[in-house]
Amino acid sequence: MADKIKDAKIIFVVGGPGSGKGTQCEKVVAKYGYTHLSSGDLLRAEVASGSERGKTLQAIMQKGELVPLDTVLDMIKDAMIAKADVSKGFLIDGYPREVKQGEEFEKKIGAPCLLLYIDAKGETMVKRLMKRGETSGRADDNEETIKKRLDLYYKATEPVITFYTSRGIVRKPLL
Numbered sequence: 001m002a003d004k005i006k007d008a009k010i011i012f013v014v015g016g017p018g019s020g021k022g023t024q025c026e027k028v029v030a031k032y033g034y035t036h037l038s039s040g041d042l043l044r045a046e047v048a049s050g051s052e053r054g055k056t057l058q059a060i061m062q063k064g065e066l067v068p069l070d071t072v073l074d075m076i077k078d079a080m081i082a083k084a085d086v087s088k089g090f091l092i093d094g095y096p097r098e099v100k101q102g103e104e105f106e107k108k109i110g111a112p113c114l115l116l117y118i119d120a121k122g123e124t125m126v127k128r129l130m131k132r133g134e135t136s137g138r139a140d141d142n143e144e145t146i147k148k149r150l151d152l153y154y155k156a157t158e159p160v161i162t163f164y165t166s167r168g169i170v171r172k173p174l175l
């Protein structure tokens with residue numbers, strides 16, 4: 001089964017909370033026809049299903065923490081396999097969030113050819129997320145959780161950018 005995605009074109013899309021990962025991915029989809037897979041959206045779909053696993057995930061996400069690596073990776077892998085026959089390439093949005101996630105992805109699925117780094121100032125991200133919180137209905141778009149998500153981004157996710165920069169595959173789109 002995993003054979004189906006062995007040679008898939010893979011692009012990681014990394015940036016802070018509310019930096020605009022989802023927004024930029026939609027533009028790439030419109031222009032290049034790649035398949036957009038957002039880790040956050042996959043997790044929220046599991047929460048919305050009302051499953052037992054979804055309840056556990058909801059509690060973690062509401063606190064702005066990272067859900068266990070195996071859970072996210074399995075979900076992304078299943079979604080990739082489901083689209084393998086029709087996909088020209090995959091935009092993996094919101095993953096990896098820590099270097100270890102990148103390493104495990106490469107072991108189990110394959111290497112990315114590119115990492116799109118969506119950069120935004122902290123204060124911009126906070127402002128956008130507070131605004132989004134007015135209508136998003138997302139349990140994590142509130143002041144307290146936004147702060148935790150931002151802290152975790154700087155601590156765990158920024159090292160991902162450094163890691164892939166040394167490999168020469170990081171590109172920062174001019175927005």
Ligand SMILES: Nc1ncnc2c1ncn2[C@@H]1O[C@H](COP(=O)(O)OP(=O)(O)O)[C@@H](O)[C@H]1O
Nearest residue numbers: 017018039040061064065066067072094095097
């Ligand atoms: N790769 C991931 N690893 C662990 N947890 C994740 C991952 N992607 C998403 N999550 C969980 O889902 C939440 C929302 O993610 P996402 O929709 O990408 O939000 P945002 O980019 O707005 O912070 C995260 O705060 C985290 O709890």
Ligand SMILES: Cc1ncc(C[n+]2csc(CCOP(=O)(O)OP(=O)(O)O)c2C)c(N)n1
Nearest residue numbers: 017018019020021022023128129131132135
């Ligand atoms: C309801 C609503 N939608 C959108 C916006 C504008 N907005 C809020 S956050 C954001 C950029 C980030 O959104 P997204 O692309 O979902 O970022 P991600 O969390 O995926 O990085 C924008 C343009 C807004 N102020 N209010």
Ligand SMILES: [Mg+2]
Nearest residue numbers: 021022038040
């Ligand atoms: Mg998003």
